[in-house]
Amino acid sequence: MDFRHFKYFVAVAEERSFTRAAERLHISQPPLSRQIQQLEDEIGMKLLERDARPLRLTEAGRFFYARAVRLLEQVNETVTMTRRIAQVERRLVIGFVPSTMYGALPRIARLFRAVKPQTELVLVEKLSVEQNEALNAGRIDVGFGRLRLDDPRVKREVLREEPLVLAIPAEHPLAGATTPLSLLAAVPYTLLIYPRSPRPSYADQVLSLFRDKGVEPMTVHEVQEMQTALGLVASGMGLCVVPASAQRLRRDEVVYRPLLEPSAVSPIIMCTRLNDQSEDIVLLRSLIDEVYRAQAAEKLLADSPPPPAGAEA
Ligand code: BEZ
Secondary structure, eight states, X not given: OOHHHHHHHHHHHHHTSHHHHHHHHTSOHHXXXXXXXXXXXXXXXXXXXXXXXXXXXXXXXXXXXXXXXXXXXXXXXXXXXXHHHHTTTTEEEEEEOGGGGGTXXXXXXXXXXXXXXXXXXXXXXXXXXXXXXXHHTTSOSEEXXXXXXXOTTEEEEEEEEEEEEEXXXXXXXXXGXXXXXXXXXXXXXXXXXXXXXXXXXXXXXXXXXXXXXXXXXXXXXXXXXXXHHHHHHHTTSOEEEEEGGGGGSSTTTEEEEEBSOTTOEEEEEEEEETTOOOHHHHHHHHHHHHHHHHHHHHXXXXXXXXXXXXXXX
């Protein structure tokens, strides 16, 4: 049995006709029929009901078809990934959820490009669910997302838990709060959530924070992007729970207040293919630590009291 048998059988099963399958495979019909006959002889079972028009699969044929499709997908995936691995010295493709652009990602990307200019760094916007598919298909090499998706083919590492804050229209009664606000304070108002699709998404993370407290926001309005949600907050249309790093957006129209609940955090998760330990991925991971260390040192410096007046410079 060889690889062609699988390809040919899948074509016949999908086209339900030897003529159309032969056209699709760019071969003539007699060798196609011979190959399928050979396959059935090797298995020792009929896979097709040849008398039916259009052709029908036997029970064994349906089972074999499902397995053959999976096998062909795996073969294609293996070829794409192998090509990608051979290219790692030249190209590293990162998928990121938009909110990570307001965190450490730009700094990490700059540092990577400075340290490894010979690798072309490509950044593509992708939601967490899309990143998972793109990683497995070899279209990206790294994903920075916010969802804990379980996939045995993917290595997942939580880099940090980012605090969430409540974005409030500047004129809103909650805007003047001087202490952290509970999520309960947001319940009577319209809550803007994003992204609308694909689900699950960060939107579900936010909703489940409310559900953990046994409440539902009075009204929920779904939008596709954080920028749109914050634009609607600025327009006075509702409130939104966003990662703390988004606080630099729309500062003159939107007020950000910390949340009281310790559970009001969202992870920043790095995903890679399970056994992909390429040099560029190892380097990227070490640069993330370097950026985190630099940020911690800068924060310490910014928080430390100024030297007493008259102290020597
Ligand atoms: C961060 O903000 O911590 C971060 C964002 C993207 C990639 C890695 C880290």
